[in-house]
Amino acid sequence: MADFIKYTEQPSNHRDLEHKTIAELLTAINGEDETVPFAVEKALPQIERLTEAASEQMLSGGRLFYIGAGTSGRLGIVDASECPPTFGVPPGLVIGIIAGGHEAILQAVEFAEDDTEQGWKDLQEHKINEHDVVIGLAASGTTPYVIGALEKCRENGIPTGCIVCNPGSPVAQLADYPVEVVVGPEFVTGSTRMKSGTAQKLVLNMISTTVMIQLGRVEDNKMVNMQLTNDKLVDRGVKMVMERLKMKDYEKAKDLLLKYGSVKKAIEMREK
The missing domain is CATH 1.10.8 (Helicase, Ruva Protein; domain 3)
Known part of the structure:
Protein backbone atom coordinates (compact mmCIF):
# COMPACT_ATOMS: atom_id res chain seq x y z
CA MET A 1 0.00 0.00 0.00
CA ALA A 2 3.04 2.25 -0.24
CA ASP A 3 1.67 3.91 -3.38
CA PHE A 4 -1.81 4.48 -1.91
CA ILE A 5 -2.78 8.16 -2.08
CA LYS A 6 -5.84 9.59 -0.36
CA TYR A 7 -7.12 11.93 -3.05
CA THR A 8 -10.07 12.66 -0.76
CA GLU A 9 -7.64 14.28 1.70
CA GLN A 10 -5.67 16.34 -0.81
CA PRO A 11 -5.83 20.16 -0.54
CA SER A 12 -8.81 21.81 -2.19
CA ASN A 13 -8.33 23.43 -5.58
CA HIS A 14 -9.95 26.54 -4.12
CA ARG A 15 -8.28 28.95 -1.71
CA ASP A 16 -9.32 31.82 0.60
CA LEU A 17 -12.91 30.61 0.75
CA GLU A 18 -13.77 33.01 3.57
CA HIS A 19 -13.03 35.96 1.27
CA LYS A 20 -15.31 34.87 -1.57
CA THR A 21 -18.82 36.15 -2.16
CA ILE A 22 -21.82 33.85 -1.80
CA ALA A 23 -22.20 33.80 -5.58
CA GLU A 24 -18.55 32.83 -6.01
CA LEU A 25 -18.81 30.06 -3.44
CA LEU A 26 -21.98 28.60 -4.93
CA THR A 27 -20.56 28.73 -8.46
CA ALA A 28 -17.35 27.03 -7.37
CA ILE A 29 -19.16 24.28 -5.45
CA ASN A 30 -21.44 23.69 -8.41
CA GLY A 31 -18.43 23.47 -10.70
CA GLU A 32 -16.89 20.78 -8.51
CA ASP A 33 -20.20 18.90 -8.30
CA GLU A 34 -20.45 18.82 -12.08
CA THR A 35 -17.39 16.54 -12.19
CA VAL A 36 -19.00 13.82 -10.07
CA PRO A 37 -21.24 12.14 -12.71
CA PHE A 38 -18.24 11.80 -15.01
CA ALA A 39 -16.29 10.03 -12.26
CA VAL A 40 -19.27 7.71 -11.74
CA GLU A 41 -19.42 7.04 -15.49
CA LYS A 42 -15.81 5.84 -15.46
CA ALA A 43 -16.74 3.34 -12.77
CA LEU A 44 -19.76 1.89 -14.63
CA PRO A 45 -18.07 -1.47 -15.41
CA GLN A 46 -17.31 -1.94 -11.71
CA ILE A 47 -20.83 -0.88 -10.73
CA GLU A 48 -22.26 -3.37 -13.22
CA ARG A 49 -20.28 -6.27 -11.75
CA LEU A 50 -21.35 -5.41 -8.21
CA THR A 51 -25.00 -4.97 -9.22
CA GLU A 52 -25.02 -8.29 -11.05
CA ALA A 53 -23.60 -10.05 -7.99
CA ALA A 54 -26.09 -8.37 -5.67
CA SER A 55 -28.99 -9.25 -7.96
CA GLU A 56 -27.95 -12.90 -8.13
CA GLN A 57 -27.68 -13.17 -4.35
CA MET A 58 -31.06 -11.54 -3.80
CA LEU A 59 -32.81 -13.54 -6.51
CA SER A 60 -31.59 -16.60 -4.61
CA GLY A 61 -33.18 -15.37 -1.41
CA GLY A 62 -30.34 -13.31 0.05
CA ARG A 63 -30.33 -9.80 1.50
CA LEU A 64 -28.38 -6.65 0.69
CA PHE A 65 -26.39 -4.98 3.48
CA TYR A 66 -24.73 -1.58 3.46
CA ILE A 67 -22.17 -0.91 6.18
CA GLY A 68 -20.26 2.29 6.81
CA ALA A 69 -19.40 5.10 9.19
CA GLY A 70 -20.31 8.79 9.28
CA THR A 71 -21.69 10.22 6.06
CA SER A 72 -21.14 6.95 4.20
CA GLY A 73 -23.09 5.00 6.81
CA ARG A 74 -25.93 7.52 6.78
CA LEU A 75 -26.20 7.32 3.00
CA GLY A 76 -26.50 3.55 3.22
CA ILE A 77 -29.28 3.85 5.80
CA VAL A 78 -31.13 6.37 3.62
CA ASP A 79 -30.99 4.09 0.59
CA ALA A 80 -32.03 1.01 2.58
CA SER A 81 -34.90 2.83 4.29
CA GLU A 82 -36.32 4.01 0.97
CA CYS A 83 -36.58 0.55 -0.58
CA PRO A 84 -39.70 -0.66 1.30
CA PRO A 85 -41.91 2.39 0.54
CA THR A 86 -40.65 2.73 -3.03
CA PHE A 87 -40.65 -0.91 -4.09
CA GLY A 88 -42.89 -2.61 -1.52
CA VAL A 89 -40.21 -5.00 -0.25
CA PRO A 90 -39.95 -6.11 3.40
CA PRO A 91 -37.86 -3.82 5.65
CA GLY A 92 -35.32 -6.59 6.25
CA LEU A 93 -34.40 -7.11 2.60
CA VAL A 94 -32.05 -4.12 2.33
CA ILE A 95 -30.34 -3.20 5.59
CA GLY A 96 -28.17 -0.20 6.41
CA ILE A 97 -25.70 -0.45 9.29
CA ILE A 98 -23.72 2.48 10.68
CA ALA A 99 -20.79 2.56 13.11
CA GLY A 100 -22.11 3.75 16.45
CA GLY A 101 -25.64 2.49 15.89
CA HIS A 102 -28.83 4.55 15.73
CA GLU A 103 -27.30 7.40 17.72
CA ALA A 104 -24.76 7.93 14.94
CA ILE A 105 -27.51 8.63 12.39
CA LEU A 106 -28.09 12.06 13.92
CA GLN A 107 -24.75 12.88 15.50
CA ALA A 108 -21.16 11.69 15.45
CA VAL A 109 -20.21 8.92 17.87
CA GLU A 110 -16.60 9.36 18.91
CA PHE A 111 -14.16 6.75 17.59
CA ALA A 112 -16.95 4.37 16.49
CA GLU A 113 -15.40 4.07 13.03
CA ASP A 114 -12.05 3.02 14.52
CA ASP A 115 -13.34 -0.27 15.98
CA THR A 116 -12.21 -3.12 13.71
CA GLU A 117 -14.40 -5.75 15.42
CA GLN A 118 -17.74 -4.00 15.85
CA GLY A 119 -18.73 -4.08 12.16
CA TRP A 120 -18.79 -7.86 12.11
CA LYS A 121 -20.65 -7.95 15.42
CA ASP A 122 -23.27 -5.61 13.97
CA LEU A 123 -23.69 -7.84 10.92
CA GLN A 124 -24.02 -10.93 13.11
CA GLU A 125 -27.00 -9.36 14.87
CA HIS A 126 -28.83 -9.85 11.56
CA LYS A 127 -27.66 -13.47 11.23
CA ILE A 128 -25.58 -12.62 8.17
CA ASN A 129 -24.81 -15.63 5.97
CA GLU A 130 -23.32 -16.65 2.63
CA HIS A 131 -26.59 -16.02 0.80
CA ASP A 132 -26.37 -12.29 1.55
CA VAL A 133 -24.17 -9.59 0.02
CA VAL A 134 -22.42 -6.81 1.95
CA ILE A 135 -21.37 -3.47 0.46
CA GLY A 136 -18.83 -1.49 2.47
CA LEU A 137 -19.20 2.28 2.21
CA ALA A 138 -16.07 4.32 2.93
CA ALA A 139 -15.11 7.44 1.01
CA SER A 140 -11.47 7.16 2.07
CA GLY A 141 -11.40 3.40 1.70
CA THR A 142 -9.55 3.14 5.00
CA THR A 143 -12.30 3.03 7.66
CA PRO A 144 -11.32 0.33 10.23
CA TYR A 145 -14.97 -0.46 11.05
CA VAL A 146 -15.61 -1.35 7.40
CA ILE A 147 -12.28 -3.10 6.88
CA GLY A 148 -12.90 -5.40 9.84
CA ALA A 149 -16.40 -6.24 8.63
CA LEU A 150 -15.27 -7.09 5.09
CA GLU A 151 -12.37 -9.20 6.39
CA LYS A 152 -14.77 -11.33 8.41
CA CYS A 153 -17.18 -11.58 5.48
CA ARG A 154 -14.36 -12.92 3.33
CA GLU A 155 -13.45 -15.48 6.01
CA ASN A 156 -17.06 -16.64 6.12
CA GLY A 157 -17.65 -16.84 2.36
CA ILE A 158 -20.01 -13.87 2.19
CA PRO A 159 -19.80 -11.89 -1.11
CA THR A 160 -18.76 -8.28 -0.69
CA GLY A 161 -18.58 -5.04 -2.63
CA CYS A 162 -17.63 -1.51 -1.74
CA ILE A 163 -18.06 2.09 -2.83
CA VAL A 164 -14.93 4.14 -2.19
CA CYS A 165 -13.47 7.34 -3.61
CA ASN A 166 -9.74 6.58 -3.60
CA PRO A 167 -8.05 4.07 -5.93
CA GLY A 168 -6.26 1.06 -4.50
CA SER A 169 -7.61 1.42 -0.98
CA PRO A 170 -7.57 -1.27 1.75
CA VAL A 171 -11.37 -1.55 1.60
CA ALA A 172 -11.34 -2.06 -2.17
CA GLN A 173 -8.67 -4.74 -1.91
CA LEU A 174 -10.84 -6.70 0.50
CA ALA A 175 -14.01 -6.44 -1.61
CA ASP A 176 -14.94 -9.04 -4.22
CA TYR A 177 -16.61 -6.35 -6.33
CA PRO A 178 -14.96 -2.99 -5.61
CA VAL A 179 -16.37 0.26 -6.97
CA GLU A 180 -13.88 3.14 -7.01
CA VAL A 181 -15.31 6.54 -7.90
CA VAL A 182 -12.36 8.93 -7.81
CA VAL A 183 -13.75 12.45 -7.49
CA GLY A 184 -10.52 14.16 -6.42
CA PRO A 185 -10.02 16.77 -3.69
CA GLU A 186 -13.08 18.17 -1.98
CA PHE A 187 -14.14 21.83 -2.17
CA VAL A 188 -13.47 22.10 1.57
CA THR A 189 -10.35 19.99 2.09
CA GLY A 190 -11.26 16.53 3.42
CA SER A 191 -15.02 17.19 3.63
CA THR A 192 -16.13 13.94 2.01
CA ARG A 193 -19.80 14.69 2.65
CA MET A 194 -19.50 16.81 -0.51
CA LYS A 195 -18.33 15.24 -3.81
CA SER A 196 -17.56 11.84 -2.32
CA GLY A 197 -20.95 11.69 -0.61
CA THR A 198 -22.69 12.75 -3.81
CA ALA A 199 -20.86 10.03 -5.74
CA GLN A 200 -21.80 7.37 -3.22
CA LYS A 201 -25.44 8.46 -3.27
CA LEU A 202 -25.53 8.27 -7.07
CA VAL A 203 -24.05 4.77 -7.07
CA LEU A 204 -26.38 3.57 -4.32
CA ASN A 205 -29.36 4.85 -6.32
CA MET A 206 -28.12 2.94 -9.36
CA ILE A 207 -27.50 -0.32 -7.51
CA SER A 208 -30.70 -0.48 -5.47
CA THR A 209 -32.96 0.65 -8.30
CA THR A 210 -31.45 -1.81 -10.78
CA VAL A 211 -31.60 -4.65 -8.26
CA MET A 212 -35.27 -3.92 -7.55
CA ILE A 213 -36.05 -3.94 -11.25
CA GLN A 214 -34.33 -7.34 -11.50
CA LEU A 215 -36.49 -8.54 -8.61
CA GLY A 216 -39.64 -7.57 -10.52
CA ARG A 217 -40.58 -4.65 -8.30
CA VAL A 218 -40.99 -2.25 -11.25
CA GLU A 219 -43.19 -2.70 -14.35
CA ASP A 220 -42.60 -0.56 -17.42
CA ASN A 221 -41.31 2.52 -15.57
CA LYS A 222 -43.83 2.43 -12.73
CA MET A 223 -43.48 1.79 -8.98
CA VAL A 224 -46.33 -0.71 -9.01
CA ASN A 225 -45.41 -2.09 -5.58
CA MET A 226 -45.01 1.22 -3.73
CA GLN A 227 -46.58 1.56 -0.30
CA LEU A 228 -49.65 3.78 -0.17
CA THR A 229 -48.44 5.91 2.73
CA ASN A 230 -49.85 9.32 1.77
Whole structure:
Protein backbone atom coordinates (compact mmCIF):
# COMPACT_ATOMS: atom_id res chain seq x y z
CA MET A 1 0.00 0.00 0.00
CA ALA A 2 3.04 2.25 -0.24
CA ASP A 3 1.67 3.91 -3.38
CA PHE A 4 -1.81 4.48 -1.91
CA ILE A 5 -2.78 8.16 -2.08
CA LYS A 6 -5.84 9.59 -0.36
CA TYR A 7 -7.12 11.93 -3.05
CA THR A 8 -10.07 12.66 -0.76
CA GLU A 9 -7.64 14.28 1.70
CA GLN A 10 -5.67 16.34 -0.81
CA PRO A 11 -5.83 20.16 -0.54
CA SER A 12 -8.81 21.81 -2.19
CA ASN A 13 -8.33 23.43 -5.58
CA HIS A 14 -9.95 26.54 -4.12
CA ARG A 15 -8.28 28.95 -1.71
CA ASP A 16 -9.32 31.82 0.60
CA LEU A 17 -12.91 30.61 0.75
CA GLU A 18 -13.77 33.01 3.57
CA HIS A 19 -13.03 35.96 1.27
CA LYS A 20 -15.31 34.87 -1.57
CA THR A 21 -18.82 36.15 -2.16
CA ILE A 22 -21.82 33.85 -1.80
CA ALA A 23 -22.20 33.80 -5.58
CA GLU A 24 -18.55 32.83 -6.01
CA LEU A 25 -18.81 30.06 -3.44
CA LEU A 26 -21.98 28.60 -4.93
CA THR A 27 -20.56 28.73 -8.46
CA ALA A 28 -17.35 27.03 -7.37
CA ILE A 29 -19.16 24.28 -5.45
CA ASN A 30 -21.44 23.69 -8.41
CA GLY A 31 -18.43 23.47 -10.70
CA GLU A 32 -16.89 20.78 -8.51
CA ASP A 33 -20.20 18.90 -8.30
CA GLU A 34 -20.45 18.82 -12.08
CA THR A 35 -17.39 16.54 -12.19
CA VAL A 36 -19.00 13.82 -10.07
CA PRO A 37 -21.24 12.14 -12.71
CA PHE A 38 -18.24 11.80 -15.01
CA ALA A 39 -16.29 10.03 -12.26
CA VAL A 40 -19.27 7.71 -11.74
CA GLU A 41 -19.42 7.04 -15.49
CA LYS A 42 -15.81 5.84 -15.46
CA ALA A 43 -16.74 3.34 -12.77
CA LEU A 44 -19.76 1.89 -14.63
CA PRO A 45 -18.07 -1.47 -15.41
CA GLN A 46 -17.31 -1.94 -11.71
CA ILE A 47 -20.83 -0.88 -10.73
CA GLU A 48 -22.26 -3.37 -13.22
CA ARG A 49 -20.28 -6.27 -11.75
CA LEU A 50 -21.35 -5.41 -8.21
CA THR A 51 -25.00 -4.97 -9.22
CA GLU A 52 -25.02 -8.29 -11.05
CA ALA A 53 -23.60 -10.05 -7.99
CA ALA A 54 -26.09 -8.37 -5.67
CA SER A 55 -28.99 -9.25 -7.96
CA GLU A 56 -27.95 -12.90 -8.13
CA GLN A 57 -27.68 -13.17 -4.35
CA MET A 58 -31.06 -11.54 -3.80
CA LEU A 59 -32.81 -13.54 -6.51
CA SER A 60 -31.59 -16.60 -4.61
CA GLY A 61 -33.18 -15.37 -1.41
CA GLY A 62 -30.34 -13.31 0.05
CA ARG A 63 -30.33 -9.80 1.50
CA LEU A 64 -28.38 -6.65 0.69
CA PHE A 65 -26.39 -4.98 3.48
CA TYR A 66 -24.73 -1.58 3.46
CA ILE A 67 -22.17 -0.91 6.18
CA GLY A 68 -20.26 2.29 6.81
CA ALA A 69 -19.40 5.10 9.19
CA GLY A 70 -20.31 8.79 9.28
CA THR A 71 -21.69 10.22 6.06
CA SER A 72 -21.14 6.95 4.20
CA GLY A 73 -23.09 5.00 6.81
CA ARG A 74 -25.93 7.52 6.78
CA LEU A 75 -26.20 7.32 3.00
CA GLY A 76 -26.50 3.55 3.22
CA ILE A 77 -29.28 3.85 5.80
CA VAL A 78 -31.13 6.37 3.62
CA ASP A 79 -30.99 4.09 0.59
CA ALA A 80 -32.03 1.01 2.58
CA SER A 81 -34.90 2.83 4.29
CA GLU A 82 -36.32 4.01 0.97
CA CYS A 83 -36.58 0.55 -0.58
CA PRO A 84 -39.70 -0.66 1.30
CA PRO A 85 -41.91 2.39 0.54
CA THR A 86 -40.65 2.73 -3.03
CA PHE A 87 -40.65 -0.91 -4.09
CA GLY A 88 -42.89 -2.61 -1.52
CA VAL A 89 -40.21 -5.00 -0.25
CA PRO A 90 -39.95 -6.11 3.40
CA PRO A 91 -37.86 -3.82 5.65
CA GLY A 92 -35.32 -6.59 6.25
CA LEU A 93 -34.40 -7.11 2.60
CA VAL A 94 -32.05 -4.12 2.33
CA ILE A 95 -30.34 -3.20 5.59
CA GLY A 96 -28.17 -0.20 6.41
CA ILE A 97 -25.70 -0.45 9.29
CA ILE A 98 -23.72 2.48 10.68
CA ALA A 99 -20.79 2.56 13.11
CA GLY A 100 -22.11 3.75 16.45
CA GLY A 101 -25.64 2.49 15.89
CA HIS A 102 -28.83 4.55 15.73
CA GLU A 103 -27.30 7.40 17.72
CA ALA A 104 -24.76 7.93 14.94
CA ILE A 105 -27.51 8.63 12.39
CA LEU A 106 -28.09 12.06 13.92
CA GLN A 107 -24.75 12.88 15.50
CA ALA A 108 -21.16 11.69 15.45
CA VAL A 109 -20.21 8.92 17.87
CA GLU A 110 -16.60 9.36 18.91
CA PHE A 111 -14.16 6.75 17.59
CA ALA A 112 -16.95 4.37 16.49
CA GLU A 113 -15.40 4.07 13.03
CA ASP A 114 -12.05 3.02 14.52
CA ASP A 115 -13.34 -0.27 15.98
CA THR A 116 -12.21 -3.12 13.71
CA GLU A 117 -14.40 -5.75 15.42
CA GLN A 118 -17.74 -4.00 15.85
CA GLY A 119 -18.73 -4.08 12.16
CA TRP A 120 -18.79 -7.86 12.11
CA LYS A 121 -20.65 -7.95 15.42
CA ASP A 122 -23.27 -5.61 13.97
CA LEU A 123 -23.69 -7.84 10.92
CA GLN A 124 -24.02 -10.93 13.11
CA GLU A 125 -27.00 -9.36 14.87
CA HIS A 126 -28.83 -9.85 11.56
CA LYS A 127 -27.66 -13.47 11.23
CA ILE A 128 -25.58 -12.62 8.17
CA ASN A 129 -24.81 -15.63 5.97
CA GLU A 130 -23.32 -16.65 2.63
CA HIS A 131 -26.59 -16.02 0.80
CA ASP A 132 -26.37 -12.29 1.55
CA VAL A 133 -24.17 -9.59 0.02
CA VAL A 134 -22.42 -6.81 1.95
CA ILE A 135 -21.37 -3.47 0.46
CA GLY A 136 -18.83 -1.49 2.47
CA LEU A 137 -19.20 2.28 2.21
CA ALA A 138 -16.07 4.32 2.93
CA ALA A 139 -15.11 7.44 1.01
CA SER A 140 -11.47 7.16 2.07
CA GLY A 141 -11.40 3.40 1.70
CA THR A 142 -9.55 3.14 5.00
CA THR A 143 -12.30 3.03 7.66
CA PRO A 144 -11.32 0.33 10.23
CA TYR A 145 -14.97 -0.46 11.05
CA VAL A 146 -15.61 -1.35 7.40
CA ILE A 147 -12.28 -3.10 6.88
CA GLY A 148 -12.90 -5.40 9.84
CA ALA A 149 -16.40 -6.24 8.63
CA LEU A 150 -15.27 -7.09 5.09
CA GLU A 151 -12.37 -9.20 6.39
CA LYS A 152 -14.77 -11.33 8.41
CA CYS A 153 -17.18 -11.58 5.48
CA ARG A 154 -14.36 -12.92 3.33
CA GLU A 155 -13.45 -15.48 6.01
CA ASN A 156 -17.06 -16.64 6.12
CA GLY A 157 -17.65 -16.84 2.36
CA ILE A 158 -20.01 -13.87 2.19
CA PRO A 159 -19.80 -11.89 -1.11
CA THR A 160 -18.76 -8.28 -0.69
CA GLY A 161 -18.58 -5.04 -2.63
CA CYS A 162 -17.63 -1.51 -1.74
CA ILE A 163 -18.06 2.09 -2.83
CA VAL A 164 -14.93 4.14 -2.19
CA CYS A 165 -13.47 7.34 -3.61
CA ASN A 166 -9.74 6.58 -3.60
CA PRO A 167 -8.05 4.07 -5.93
CA GLY A 168 -6.26 1.06 -4.50
CA SER A 169 -7.61 1.42 -0.98
CA PRO A 170 -7.57 -1.27 1.75
CA VAL A 171 -11.37 -1.55 1.60
CA ALA A 172 -11.34 -2.06 -2.17
CA GLN A 173 -8.67 -4.74 -1.91
CA LEU A 174 -10.84 -6.70 0.50
CA ALA A 175 -14.01 -6.44 -1.61
CA ASP A 176 -14.94 -9.04 -4.22
CA TYR A 177 -16.61 -6.35 -6.33
CA PRO A 178 -14.96 -2.99 -5.61
CA VAL A 179 -16.37 0.26 -6.97
CA GLU A 180 -13.88 3.14 -7.01
CA VAL A 181 -15.31 6.54 -7.90
CA VAL A 182 -12.36 8.93 -7.81
CA VAL A 183 -13.75 12.45 -7.49
CA GLY A 184 -10.52 14.16 -6.42
CA PRO A 185 -10.02 16.77 -3.69
CA GLU A 186 -13.08 18.17 -1.98
CA PHE A 187 -14.14 21.83 -2.17
CA VAL A 188 -13.47 22.10 1.57
CA THR A 189 -10.35 19.99 2.09
CA GLY A 190 -11.26 16.53 3.42
CA SER A 191 -15.02 17.19 3.63
CA THR A 192 -16.13 13.94 2.01
CA ARG A 193 -19.80 14.69 2.65
CA MET A 194 -19.50 16.81 -0.51
CA LYS A 195 -18.33 15.24 -3.81
CA SER A 196 -17.56 11.84 -2.32
CA GLY A 197 -20.95 11.69 -0.61
CA THR A 198 -22.69 12.75 -3.81
CA ALA A 199 -20.86 10.03 -5.74
CA GLN A 200 -21.80 7.37 -3.22
CA LYS A 201 -25.44 8.46 -3.27
CA LEU A 202 -25.53 8.27 -7.07
CA VAL A 203 -24.05 4.77 -7.07
CA LEU A 204 -26.38 3.57 -4.32
CA ASN A 205 -29.36 4.85 -6.32
CA MET A 206 -28.12 2.94 -9.36
CA ILE A 207 -27.50 -0.32 -7.51
CA SER A 208 -30.70 -0.48 -5.47
CA THR A 209 -32.96 0.65 -8.30
CA THR A 210 -31.45 -1.81 -10.78
CA VAL A 211 -31.60 -4.65 -8.26
CA MET A 212 -35.27 -3.92 -7.55
CA ILE A 213 -36.05 -3.94 -11.25
CA GLN A 214 -34.33 -7.34 -11.50
CA LEU A 215 -36.49 -8.54 -8.61
CA GLY A 216 -39.64 -7.57 -10.52
CA ARG A 217 -40.58 -4.65 -8.30
CA VAL A 218 -40.99 -2.25 -11.25
CA GLU A 219 -43.19 -2.70 -14.35
CA ASP A 220 -42.60 -0.56 -17.42
CA ASN A 221 -41.31 2.52 -15.57
CA LYS A 222 -43.83 2.43 -12.73
CA MET A 223 -43.48 1.79 -8.98
CA VAL A 224 -46.33 -0.71 -9.01
CA ASN A 225 -45.41 -2.09 -5.58
CA MET A 226 -45.01 1.22 -3.73
CA GLN A 227 -46.58 1.56 -0.30
CA LEU A 228 -49.65 3.78 -0.17
CA THR A 229 -48.44 5.91 2.73
CA ASN A 230 -49.85 9.32 1.77
CA ASP A 231 -52.43 11.00 -0.46
CA LYS A 232 -49.87 11.82 -3.15
CA LEU A 233 -48.91 8.16 -3.55
CA VAL A 234 -52.52 7.03 -3.47
CA ASP A 235 -53.34 9.49 -6.25
CA ARG A 236 -50.35 8.30 -8.27
CA GLY A 237 -51.44 4.71 -7.77
CA VAL A 238 -55.03 5.42 -8.80
CA LYS A 239 -53.82 6.96 -12.05
CA MET A 240 -51.64 3.92 -12.74
CA VAL A 241 -54.60 1.63 -12.22
CA MET A 242 -56.81 3.78 -14.46
CA GLU A 243 -54.20 3.81 -17.20
CA ARG A 244 -53.50 0.09 -17.11
CA LEU A 245 -57.13 -1.02 -16.83
CA LYS A 246 -58.45 1.75 -19.07
CA MET A 247 -60.81 2.90 -16.32
CA LYS A 248 -62.41 6.34 -16.42
CA ASP A 249 -63.96 6.41 -12.96
CA TYR A 250 -61.39 7.75 -10.49
CA GLU A 251 -63.30 6.70 -7.36
CA LYS A 252 -63.83 3.14 -8.57
CA ALA A 253 -60.13 2.86 -9.37
CA LYS A 254 -59.29 4.25 -5.95
CA ASP A 255 -61.59 1.75 -4.22
CA LEU A 256 -59.91 -1.07 -6.16
CA LEU A 257 -56.44 0.15 -5.24
CA LEU A 258 -57.18 0.54 -1.55
CA LYS A 259 -58.90 -2.84 -1.41
CA TYR A 260 -55.82 -4.70 -2.62
CA GLY A 261 -53.14 -2.39 -1.25
CA SER A 262 -50.91 -2.00 -4.29
CA VAL A 263 -51.13 -1.15 -7.96
CA LYS A 264 -49.77 -4.54 -8.96
CA LYS A 265 -52.27 -6.53 -6.88
CA ALA A 266 -55.18 -4.34 -7.93
CA ILE A 267 -54.39 -4.88 -11.60
CA GLU A 268 -53.79 -8.61 -11.19
CA MET A 269 -57.07 -9.16 -9.35
CA ARG A 270 -59.08 -7.11 -11.86
CA GLU A 271 -57.52 -8.90 -14.84
CA LYS A 272 -58.24 -12.38 -13.47
